[in-house]
Amino acid sequence: MSHHxxxxxxxxxxxPDGTIAIIDVSFRIxxxxxxxxxGANGAxxxxxxxHLNGCLEPTxxxxxxxxxxxxxxxxxxxxxxxxxxxxxxxxxxxxxxVFDDVAFGPLNLGLTVEHIEKRVADALDLVGAGHLRDKxxxxxxxxxxxxxxxxxxxxxxxxxxVMDEPTSGLDPFARRQLMNLLRGFHHTKIFTxxxxxxxxxxxxxTIILHEGLIMADAPTAEIFRNEELLSACRLEKPLSMQxxxxxxxxxxx
Amino acid sequence: MxxxxxxxxxxKRLELLAGRYSPIHVLDARVKVLVTxxxxxSVVSFGRYELVRLLPFFIFPAVMIPLAxxxxxxxxxxxxxxxxxxxxVGLFNPVFDRNxxxxxxxxxxxxxxxxxxxxxxxxxxxxxxxxILVGTTGFTSVCxxxxxxxxxxxxxxxxLFLHRYIFVLADETGTAARARELRSCGKRGxxxxxxxxQMGHLLLRTWQRAxxxxxxxxxxxxxxxxxxxxxxxxxxxxxxxxxGWLSLFIALRYYDIPGALGEFVTGTAP
Numbered sequence: 027m028s029h030h031x032x033x034x035x036x037x038x039x040x041x042p043d044g045t046i047a048i049i050d051v052s053f054r055i056x057x058x059x060x061x062x063x064x065g066a067n068g069a070x071x072x073x074x075x076x077h078l079n080g081c082l083e084p085t086x087x088x089x090x091x092x093x094x095x096x097x098x099x100x101x102x103x104x105x106x107x108x109x110x111x112x113x114x115x116x117x118x119x120x121x122x123x124v125f126d127d128v129a130f131g132p133l134n135l136g137l138t139v140e141h142i143e144k145r146v147a148d149a150l151d152l153v154g155a156g157h158l159r160d161k162x163x164x165x166x167x168x169x170x171x172x173x174x175x176x177x178x179x180x181x182x183x184x185x186x187x188v189m190d191e192p193t194s195g196l197d198p199f200a201r202r203q204l205m206n207l208l209r210g211f212h213h214t215k216i217f218t219x220x221x222x223x224x225x226x227x228x229x230x231x232t233i234i235l236h237e238g239l240i241m242a243d244a245p246t247a248e249i250f251r252n253e254e255l256l257s258a259c260r261l262e263k264p265l266s267m268q269x270x271x272x273x274x275x276x277x278x279x
Numbered sequence: 280m281x282x283x284x285x286x287x288x289x290x291k292r293l294e295l296l297a298g299r300y301s302p303i304h305v306l307d308a309r310v311k312v313l314v315t316x317x318x319x320x321s322v323v324s325f326g327r328y329e330l331v332r333l334l335p336f337f338i339f340p341a342v343m344i345p346l347a348x349x350x351x352x353x354x355x356x357x358x359x360x361x362x363x364x365x366x367x368v369g370l371f372n373p374v375f376d377r378n379x380x381x382x383x384x385x386x387x388x389x390x391x392x393x394x395x396x397x398x399x400x401x402x403x404x405x406x407x408x409x410x411i412l413v414g415t416t417g418f419t420s421v422c423x424x425x426x427x428x429x430x431x432x433x434x435x436x437x438x439l440f441l442h443r444y445i446f447v448l449a450d451e452t453g454t455a456a457r458a459r460e461l462r463s464c465g466k467r468g469x470x471x472x473x474x475x476x477q478m479g480h481l482l483l484r485t486w487q488r489a490x491x492x493x494x495x496x497x498x499x500x501x502x503x504x505x506x507x508x509x510x511x512x513x514x515x516x517x518x519x520x521x522x523g524w525l526s527l528f529i530a531l532r533y534y535d536i537p538g539a540l541g542e543f544v545t546g547t548a549p
C-alpha cells in the first residue's frame with residue numbers, strides 16, 4: 027500500500043450558511059506527482075484543500091489517502107501523512123520560539139525528547155533556517171516565516187505536502203528560494219496558487235477549479251496554451267508565456 | 280494603536296524570558312509553582328495591619344531575580360502598572376479607618392494608612408512572584424505543571440487557550456485600531472456609533488483567526504494535550520529548592536523574625 031496517493035471521489039461541500047463551495051469534484055493524484063489546483067477567487071480551492079487532511083468534513087463523497095478512507099478513526103494517521111502548509115504562516119506558527127513550533131508536531135506524534143532535537147534540527151536545516159531556532163516566530167521576515175512553516179510540516183515526515191498559496195507575499199528572491207526548495211522534495215505535492223509562473227515551473231499537472239467544479243485536468247503546458255479555457259475561468263497565461271511587454275510595444279513596421 | 284501593539288510586544292517579552300537558561304529556569308516547573316503558591320499564601324495570610332513582618336519576604340524576589348537573570352527594571356515597570364488598581368482598592372481605608380495605631384509625638388498614623396501600605400506591599404510581593412514564575416517557567420509549562428499537580432486537564436488546556444487567545448485578540452485589535460485611526464483623520468471617527476459594529480467585527484475576526492490557528496494545531500496532531508521538549512524531573516536540586524524556600528516562608532510566617540532581631544539589637548522586647 028502506498029500512502030502517497032490522494033483520491034477524491036464526488037466531493038461536495040456546502041457551508042452551514044447554505045453556500046455551495048464544491049459541487050462535484052473527483053481526481054486521483056499518484057505517487058510523486060506535483061499537481062496545481064488553480065482557479066479564480068472563490069472557486070473552492072481552499073475549501074478543497076482543507077478536506078485533504080480532515081480540517082473540513084465533506085457534505086458528500088469520499089477522500090482516500092493511500093487506501094485509507096478519511097474518517098474520524100483514521101484522522102490521526104492521515105494528519106501525519108498529509109502535511110498542510112497554510113496560506114498565512116502567522117496562523118501556522120503559534121509557539122513562543124521557532125524550535126517549540128517545529129517540535130510541536132513531533133511531540134504530538136509521541137516522539138521521545140531525544141529524537142525531537144534531531145528531528146527539529148534536520149527539518150530546520152532542510153529549509154535553511156537552522157540559525158532561527160531560538161527566535162520568536164513573530165520576529166521573522168515573511169520569507170523566513172514561510173520556510174519555518176514548511177519546517178513545522180516536514181518535521182512530521184509527511185508523505186504528501188498540501189500547500190495553500192506557498193509563494194504569496196514573498197519577495198522575488200525568497201520566492202525563488204522557496205521554489206528551489208520545493209523542487210527538491212520528492213513528496214507528492216498539491217498546491218493552490220495564483221502564481222501561475224510557479225505552477226508552470228513546478229507542476230506537471232494542473233487542475234482548474236471553477237465555481238465548485240473541475241473545468242480541466244491536464245498537463246500544465248497544455249492547459250496554459252488554451253486561452254479560451256483560461257479566460258472562461260477568469261485566468262490568464264503565466265507572465266512568462268505572455269512575451270515581453272516592451273517588445274510588444276515596439277511597432278512592427 | 281501604538282499602545283496596543285506596545286502592550287503585545289511587552290507581553291511577548293515576558294514569555295521570551297522563560298526561554299533563557301539559568302539555575303532557576305532548569306528546575307522542574309512543579310516546584311516553582313508550589314514555592315510561588317506557598318509564598319503567596321504566606322504573604323496574604325498576615326493580618327491587615329501587618330507591615331514589618333512582610334518586609335523579610337522581599338528576600339524571595341531579591342534572590343530569584345538575579346539568580347534567574349531577569350531584567351529588574353522591566354519587572355518593576357510591570358508591577359508598577361498594576362499599582363493604580365491596588366490603590367483604587369485601598370483608597371478609602373485611610374478615610375474610614377481613622378483609629379491611630381502609632382503615635383510619633385503629635386503625629387498619629389491611622390490604621391487606614393497602615394492597611395493601605397500593607398496592601399501595597401502585599402501586591403508588590405505577590406504580583407512580583409507571579410511574574411517571576413512566568414518569567415522563569417513560561418505560561419505553557421506552568422499550565423503543564425498545574426496539570427501534573429492534579430488540576431483536571433480540561434482546566435489546564437482552557438488556561439492555555441485563554442493565554443493564546445489574548446495574543447490573537449490583541450493582534451486583531453491592533454490592526455483594527457490602526458485602520459480606524461488612519462481613516463478618522465485625527466478626530467474621534469464616528470465615536471460610539473461605530474464602536475459597536477467594530478467590536479462585533481473584532482469578535483468575529485478573532486474567532487475566525489482562532490479557528491484557523493486551531494485547525495493548524497489539529498493538522499499537526501494536536502489532541503488536547505501540550506507536550507514540552509524540556510525534560511523535567513524531580514531531583515536533588517528541586518528538593519533543596521522546595522525545602523529551602525518552604526521552610527523559610529513557614530519560619531517567616533510563624534516567627535516574628537524582625538521583632539526578634541530588634542529585641543536582639545536593642546535588648547528590649549518590642
